[in-house]
Amino acid sequence: MKDQSIYAIELENITKTFGRIVANKNINLNVKQGEILALLGENGSGKTTLMNMLSGIYKPDSGTIKVDGVPVSIHSPEDSKKFGIGMVHQHFKLVEVFSAADNIWMGTEHTGFILKKDRYNKISEISNKFGFEFNPKKLVSNMSVSEKQTLEILRVLYYGAKVIILDEPTAVLTVQEIQKLFDVLRKMKEEGHSIIIITHKLNEVMEISDRVTILRKGEYIDTVNTSETSEQELTDLMVGRKVNLNIQRPVTEFDRPLLEIRNLTIKNDEGSNAIEDVNFYIRGGEILGVAGIAGCGQKELCEAIAGLRKVEKGQINHKGENIVGLAPKTIIEKGISMSFIPEDRLGMGLAPSLSITDNMILKTYRDNKKTPFVDRKTAKAKAEEIIKKLGVVTPSAETPVRRLSGGNVQKVLVGREIDAGPNVIITAYPVRGLDINSSYAIYDILNEQKKNGVGILFVGEDLDVMLALCDKIMVLCHGKLMGVVHAHKTTKEELGLMMTGAKNISEVNGKIAGIAKDSRIQNAEEEDNA
Amino acid sequence: MSAIAVLTTFLFTVIKYNMALLYGTVGEIVTEKSGSLNLGVEGTMAIGGIGGLLVGCAFDNIFVGILASFICASLCGLLFAFLTVTLHANQNVTGLTITTFGLGLYFFIGNGFKASGKWPDMLSTEGFKRGTESLKIPLLNKIPVIGQALFSHSILIYLGIIISVLVWWYFKYTKPGLRIRAIGENPASADAVGVNITLYKYIHLMLGSGIMGIGGLLMAVNLSGSFEGSKCWINGYGWISIALVIFANWNTVAAIVGTLVFGLFNTLQVYGGSLSNAFPKLLGWLSKIPPQFMQALPFIITAIVLVVSSITNKKNNKPAAVGLNYYREDR
Numbered sequence: 001m002k003d004q005s006i007y008a009i010e011l012e013n014i015t016k017t018f019g020r021i022v023a024n025k026n027i028n029l030n031v032k033q034g035e036i037l038a039l040l041g042e043n044g045s046g047k048t049t050l051m052n053m054l055s056g057i058y059k060p061d062s063g064t065i066k067v068d069g070v071p072v073s074i075h076s077p078e079d080s081k082k083f084g085i086g087m088v089h090q091h092f093k094l095v096e097v098f099s100a101a102d103n104i105w106m107g108t109e110h111t112g113f114i115l116k117k118d119r120y121n122k123i124s125e126i127s128n129k130f131g132f133e134f135n136p137k138k139l140v141s142n143m144s145v146s147e148k149q150t151l152e153i154l155r156v157l158y159y160g161a162k163v164i165i166l167d168e169p170t171a172v173l174t175v176q177e178i179q180k181l182f183d184v185l186r187k188m189k190e191e192g193h194s195i196i197i198i199t200h201k202l203n204e205v206m207e208i209s210d211r212v213t214i215l216r217k218g219e220y221i222d223t224v225n226t227s228e229t230s231e232q233e234l235t236d237l238m239v240g241r242k243v244n245l246n247i248q249r250p251v252t253e254f255d256r257p258l259l260e261i262r263n264l265t266i267k268n269d270e271g272s273n274a275i276e277d278v279n280f281y282i283r284g285g286e287i288l289g290v291a292g293i294a295g296c297g298q299k300e301l302c303e304a305i306a307g308l309r310k311v312e313k314g315q316i317n318h319k320g321e322n323i324v325g326l327a328p329k330t331i332i333e334k335g336i337s338m339s340f341i342p343e344d345r346l347g348m349g350l351a352p353s354l355s356i357t358d359n360m361i362l363k364t365y366r367d368n369k370k371t372p373f374v375d376r377k378t379a380k381a382k383a384e385e386i387i388k389k390l391g392v393v394t395p396s397a398e399t400p401v402r403r404l405s406g407g408n409v410q411k412v413l414v415g416r417e418i419d420a421g422p423n424v425i426i427t428a429y430p431v432r433g434l435d436i437n438s439s440y441a442i443y444d445i446l447n448e449q450k451k452n453g454v455g456i457l458f459v460g461e462d463l464d465v466m467l468a469l470c471d472k473i474m475v476l477c478h479g480k481l482m483g484v485v486h487a488h489k490t491t492k493e494e495l496g497l498m499m500t501g502a503k504n505i506s507e508v509n510g511k512i513a514g515i516a517k518d519s520r521i522q523n524a525e526e527e528d529n530a
Numbered sequence: 531m532s533a534i535a536v537l538t539t540f541l542f543t544v545i546k547y548n549m550a551l552l553y554g555t556v557g558e559i560v561t562e563k564s565g566s567l568n569l570g571v572e573g574t575m576a577i578g579g580i581g582g583l584l585v586g587c588a589f590d591n592i593f594v595g596i597l598a599s600f601i602c603a604s605l606c607g608l609l610f611a612f613l614t615v616t617l618h619a620n621q622n623v624t625g626l627t628i629t630t631f632g633l634g635l636y637f638f639i640g641n642g643f644k645a646s647g648k649w650p651d652m653l654s655t656e657g658f659k660r661g662t663e664s665l666k667i668p669l670l671n672k673i674p675v676i677g678q679a680l681f682s683h684s685i686l687i688y689l690g691i692i693i694s695v696l697v698w699w700y701f702k703y704t705k706p707g708l709r710i711r712a713i714g715e716n717p718a719s720a721d722a723v724g725v726n727i728t729l730y731k732y733i734h735l736m737l738g739s740g741i742m743g744i745g746g747l748l749m750a751v752n753l754s755g756s757f758e759g760s761k762c763w764i765n766g767y768g769w770i771s772i773a774l775v776i777f778a779n780w781n782t783v784a785a786i787v788g789t790l791v792f793g794l795f796n797t798l799q800v801y802g803g804s805l806s807n808a809f810p811k812l813l814g815w816l817s818k819i820p821p822q823f824m825q826a827l828p829f830i831i832t833a834i835v836l837v838v839s840s841i842t843n844k845k846n847n848k849p850a851a852v853g854l855n856y857y858r859e860d861r
Contacts, residue, residue, distance in 0.1 A: 055722070057858060078724035093719040095712045096850070105705070106712045107723025115703050155723070 007069065008033050008163050008194040009054065009085070014063035016049055023049040027063070027220045029213050031163065036185060036195045038209035038226070040202075040238055042435030044405035046218040047198050048090070051165050055087035056080035067163075081107070086156025090167040090198075092148050094140045101136035104155045126158050131187065145294050146177045153184065164188065165196045170204055171432075172294050175463060175496040182208050200435055202231040203464070214238050239437055247443055247468035249487075250451055255284030257516045258455040259305070259336070259424050264314035266300045274300035276479045277314070279514030282424065282455035287446065289470030289487065290428075290459040291495050297479035298459045299340065302428050305457075306338040307331040318424065320520035337422035339413050339430065349413050352402035356394065356412055357383045359401055363416055386415035390441060407438030414442060418449060425449060428459035443469055463492045474514065477501040484513045533808040534675060540801045541679035545687060547752055548793030550575070550764075552690045553745025554771025555778060555785040556697055560738035561607075562775060563701060564731050565714040565851040568610055569625025571742055572768025573632020578603030578743020579750040579763050580636050584643070586747070587650035587755070592661025592685060596744055603743020606632060607736040615731045618855045633762055640757045652755030661685065662751045686748045693741060694782040701782075710734050714849030717856035727856060742768070770832055777835045780847040795831050799824040 007030045016024040024046045031037045041047045052058045054065070056077040064071050067083045074080050080087075094103050101123045105111065111119070120136045127134040132150055140148060149169060156164055166185075170178045185195055185208060199205060205212055206226060214221040214237045221237055236242055260281040268274035274297040282288045290298055303309035305316055307328040315322050323331055339349055350359050360379040367375070383397040390411040394404055401409055414430055427446070431439040446456055446469070460466045466473055467487050475482040475498040482498040483505035497503040506513045554571050561568045568574075581602030586595020606628055613619040613627075643649040653659060664682045671681040701707040710730055712720040721727055749763040774792060778785035798805070798816070802824055806816035839846070 057721075076724070076726075077722050078726065081724045087722070089722065093716070093722040095715045095719050097715055098708075098712065102708055103712075103719070106708050106720065106725065108705075111705065113704055113706070115705060115708060159723070 006032050010066040012064045014060045016060050022218050025218050031194045031196055033194055034189055034192045035210040036189055036208055038205040038212045039196055039198045040212055041215035045215040048167055054085050081159055084162040086161030087165040088152040092152055096141040099137050099139055100151050104158050127154055145172045163194045167198045174293050174499055175492055202234055216240055248447055250447055252285035252451055254286055256518055257281040258284045260317040262315040265312040266304045267312055268300055274479050278481045280474050281516045282457055284453040284455050285450055287450055287456040287458050287470045289466040289473040291473050292476035293499055296476045302338055302340050302426050305426055335423035337417040337420055338426040339417045340428040350401050353400050355398045355400055357397045390415050407434045424455045426457045463495050475499055481506045536804050536808040538675050538678045544793040544797045548789055549687045549690045550745040550748040551767055551771055552789040554742050554768055555774040556694050556782045557738040557742035558771055558775045559780055559782050560734055562852050563714045563849055564710050564734040565849055567621050567853040570628025571771050572764050573629035574603045574606040574739045574742045575746035575764045575768050576636040576762055577606055577632045579746025580639055582747035583750045583755050586658050587655050590655050590657040592658055599743040599747035600740040604736040604740035607739025611732045611735040615728055621853050641759055644757055649757055694786055697782045714851055717851055773832045773836055776839045796828045
């Protein structure tokens, strides 16, 4: 009998190395039938590597994998599918130009040579069975992130997966969407599916999981029952020492507005409005958070401020001077720095194949005007200073950036931007995918800059963090400003409602949000009117 | 010749002498749909052409010739697949290598046969030559002008049309077609759902190259199988095919239209004079165009096609992963 084993999956003494790097060392992990196991660990602790061995992407060097108590060897995703294991990857593995149905259909077996129209019905049936609302003919490119994730989950269910692995599923979802996802997971659990969920967010671990397995630096630490532990204990196990979980929000003296945005309209690559008639301002010594569902114009806004994207309408005022239309270089020289961490983390700002030193040179090569040659000495000193100050884990300053783990890459990027001594910092998703330790290092860096009177625009994902770190939070919904709220006076639920457009407080009693009383551009406006 | 006769011959020639482009284009579309850019069309067509002609004449059968051209060319595809899929070699360099290699082998074999006096005389073969003669489609070929221009061609012309339509249907309405499109768009997604990427790529790279090879045979037949020691039959058509893929927006049925449009301008080179004589009022201006311009026209058109398609096809159907090799363990 299959059901004799209480464990759906057992991993015993799994070891995996990449060259000289040991990603997983003697890991033990097991999942019972019908339970939700959270897999917790910092960046580079080997969580995704371990799960990729279950999904057939990697092969373990040594160790045993058991499915329903029977030892198996998984050589490819095809094998993994046969054993009833399905993985929802962090970066969705979907074909953008296909419909939802075709994305599922391409992996089905024994469904005939010719594509028939009834495949849409078959997929609708399954999705109704699991309680999803779903249009099988919708193209993936027209889907929201949440819909894409639903499709991925539905796909593994359609293939008959009994064990479902979710790699950081909540990183890109809103509060409401996360609750919806958790409802689905609980339902799947009731039906006897086993679920492994990888996440960094401790509150989610506490909410959804039955047990937690903790990895640290590629090694197995412990497995604990969720009901018998606390967030503090989990953090300590994960990091290996006591960690203070409070994010600081130092009180500073606010300055007059440094950066003021008025009636800004920006188009996206497709030519529709990414940002529409938005007003806001940042003072020196303040962190302004930007909340919104992914793809609500955050990227376009950052690019426009940095001078990388054309502004259709409106003003971007820096210390009272309109910087719309200036070259990116001029904007940098005025002290505005931007660091944008895209989903793939390496897409913007750093050249992956170049060393840390060379990446420093990208920004400072103009500084030495005496010789036509590149000044490697100063750059190397700077690189080493950042490595030391921010605790970047790297063999040397000459290591290509792409070989560093995500957190360290981000430290290098943020470190370089701050090194230039800016007065306005635009930072988008600086802690994207980072573990607690690295995240706190980044928050500390930002707070230090804030104390020095720098104005910071913080585009974030995690509302809990934004509520703790930011002074004020502005909310965007489909490129429109829904309002600006004080972080200590608002709640997660209110922000969630504003993000989905259910609540709009951008104009209350005739007072438009995002315009400072002591604006520096009043004079300019009068001139315009005259 | 009457004016109508000139027009008929002109249209007939457009199809007969340019249909080889369709094979090259369809073959390259199959290749690109599987996520590979094979720049070796010219060499692959040369190999298919010479292999098909020699074997076809030896067996004195056009079908054996077609099969041989397909197999010889698909071996070029196999080489391309081995280098790029298994060994992860750069696709551009590998494609160029195949062109150089293919043309080299073409001249090596051809000159070898010629020197030893064993080069077959296609025109004196019994069965093979008969196979290349025009096959009149009953009833349809009685239609004035069109009947002669469209429905009295050799089997190689009809086969090209049939293959393009079949390939179009295959991509749109079959599961293997769906899977190969998935590989061309996002190999990681196909891999994640358990599609055997290596197998699919090998099969379709060989299929694509094989189709190109039949085009090579058509060019050989159009030149009556005569081998010149210094000039290859393919004469740049392989390169033009690569441009036509973009013009056809990766659609094999649109490739038929692309081939005809291109063929129309290409044929003006030869027929410009007689057309202007036949229709002095309408096309008299054709005779005023210098012949050098006409000779350059196919390449000018190619350049224009590339410019126009890159301006208009912002949302083109180019498979997203074309030219990128896939490693499963890549991080």
